[in-house]
Amino acid sequence: AQSVSQHNHHVILSEAASLELGCNYSYGGTVNLFWYVQYPGQHLQLLLKYFSGDPLVKGIKGFEAEFIKSKFSFNLRKPSVQWSDTAEYFCAVIPAFSGGGADGLTFGKGTHLIIQP
Amino acid sequence: DAGITQSPRYKITETGRQVTLMCHQTWSHSYMFWYRQDLGHGLRLIYYSAAADITDKGEVPDGYVVSRSKTENFPLTLESATRSQTSVYFCASSENVNGYTFGSGTRLTVV
Numbered sequence: 594a595q596s597v598s599q600h601n602h603h604v605i606l607s608e609a610a611s612l613e614l615g616c617n618y619s620y621g622g623t624v625n626l627f628w629y630v631q632y633p634g635q636h637l638q639l640l641l642k643y644f645s646g647d648p649l650v651k652g653i654k655g656f657e658a659e660f661i662k663s664k665f666s667f668n669l670r671k672p673s674v675q676w677s678d679t680a681e682y683f684c685a686v687i688p689a690f691s692g693g694g695a696d697g698l699t700f701g702k703g704t705h706l707i708i709q710p
Numbered sequence: 711d712a713g714i715t716q717s718p719r720y721k722i723t724e725t726g727r728q729v730t731l732m733c734h735q736t737w738s739h740s741y742m743f744w745y746r747q748d749l750g751h752g753l754r755l756i757y758y759s760a761a762a763d764i765t766d767k768g769e770v771p772d773g774y775v776v777s778r779s780k781t782e783n784f785p786l787t788l789e790s791a792t793r794s795q796t797s798v799y800f801c802a803s804s805e806n807v808n809g810y811t812f813g814s815g816t817r818l819t820v821v
Contacts, residue, residue: 602750627809636800637753637812644808683752697743697768698802698810702752 595620595686599701606674607709614669614704616684623689626667627698628658631681640682643667644689654678679708713737716801716813723820729788731816733801739811741804742784743768744776746797747815753800759784791820 600615618624628640641652648660658669667684685698714735723729735742744756755768757776765776773795775787788795798817802810 599752625808629812636814639809642809697745697755697758698753699755700745700753702750 595624595688595699597684597686597699597701599682599684599704601704602702603705603707605707605709608676609673612669612671612674612678612706614682614684614706616667616669616701618665618667618684618686620665620686620688624686625689626658626660627685627687628652628656628667628669629683629685629700631683631703633680637683640669674706674708676708676710679706681705714801714803714811714813716799716816718816719814721816721818723791723818725791725793725820727791729791729818731786731788731799731801731818733784733786733813735782735784735801735803735811737803737805737811738781739803739805740781742778743802743804743810744774744784744786745800745802746770746795747800748797756786756799788818791818793820796820 596619598617626643629637630640631637640656641650643650643660651657656671660667682704684701687698717732743758745753747753754770759765759778762781778784796819798815800815801813804810
């Protein structure tokens with residue numbers, strides 16, 4: 594079975610700082626990778642996803658992530674964070690050939706990001 | 711997105727009571743899922759369903775029951791609620807591995 598590890602449980606940054614959140618996964622085959630964001634009191638929203646092709650993917654709100662296959666990593670980045678980026682961020686993985694997602698996404702434990710004005 | 715609706719949004723119940731959380735989606739997605747979200751654990755899969763009348767256990771199924779008589783509905787029942795089931799519950803649906811859409815969640819407190 595697959596697993597996901599997020600290295601930083603809590604991150605505090607000042608506005609305009611650069612952000613990088615780490616995500617590593619464990620799985621022997623091809624995976625699809627996702628980053629979700631959960632703003633306070635809200636449901637999860639998809640930030641970006643990687644299936645194949647260019648390992649640098651761009652998502653909404655200026656976020657991007659880079660898939661490094663050799664490191665089993667899918668780190669999330671943003672050059673300059675804003676106060677409104679305060680949220681919980683989840684990395685998730687699913688085997689690419691799981692037949693429609695029947696096994697469900699496997700999530701990391703999340704990173705709580707606080708941006709100080 | 712109004713396509714996946716969870717009810718109720720908030721629920722307080724007593725230990726030992728039966729509670730049912732509702733999930734309804736309007737896209738006719740084949741796959742539906744129930745997750746619980748707890749501090750320090752992230753989201754953990756409780757049950758999932760690949761189609762009507764097909765359900766299977768996820769990572770943390772104990773104490774929960776699901777059914778899926780219609781494609782659009784996927785209720786989650788706590789047969790005898792315990793304090794350890796205090797959590798935020800999210801329903802999700804998907805048609806393929808391209809990604810899931812989540813409901814707004816139900817915050818359940820068991821006292």
